[in-house]
Amino acid sequence: MRIDYDLDADALYVTLLDEPVAATREIEDLTFVDETEDGRLIGIEVIGLSRSWGLEKILSRYQVTDADAQQLRAQFPIGIQGRREVPKLQVEKTPYVA
Numbered sequence: 279m280r281i282d283y284d285l286d287a288d289a290l291y292v293t294l295l296d297e298p299v300a301a302t303r304e305i306e307d308l309t310f311v312d313e314t315e316d317g318r319l320i321g322i323e324v325i326g327l328s329r330s331w332g333l334e335k336i337l338s339r340y341q342v343t344d345a346d347a348q349q350l351r352a353q354f355p356i357g358i359q360g361r362r363e364v365p366k367l368q369v370e371k372t373p374y375v376a
Contacts (some may be wrong), residue, residue, distance in 0.1 A: 281329070281353070290324045290354075306332045311340070324357070325328060330338055333357030 280293040300315040308325040309332050319340035324331045333354060339346050351358060 279349060288326055288328070289360060292322045292350065293320070294299075294322075294342065295320045298335045305336055305339075309336075327354075328356065330356045 283289070284295070286316075295318060297318075297320055299312040299320055301313045303311050303313065305311055310323040312320040312323070312335065314320055319336070319342060322336060325334045331354075333350060337350070344349075346353050
């Protein structure tokens with residue numbers, strides 16, 4: 279598995295197979311998959327990575343090794359759970375003592 283991220287475009291591409299792309303399908307808005315001629319998953323493209331993007335839908339439609347599925351779920355929990363909240367830090371103010 280190879281993961282490429284374009285910071286300027288906020289676009290992710292995950293390569294699972296190194297084969298020619300025969301078709302690109304839109305799974306949902308701004309989430310695409312590339313397939314081989316026989317329908318195997320080559321890669322996943324997500325534009326706007328900070329949103330939920332249907333990872334489980336992709337994993338249910340395509341044969342992906344258990345190791346790759348586990349790594350995708352671990353690397354991209356937002357693909358499963360939706361937008362993550364940024365934790366708010368609680369800072370205790372203490373007086374400076376020299």
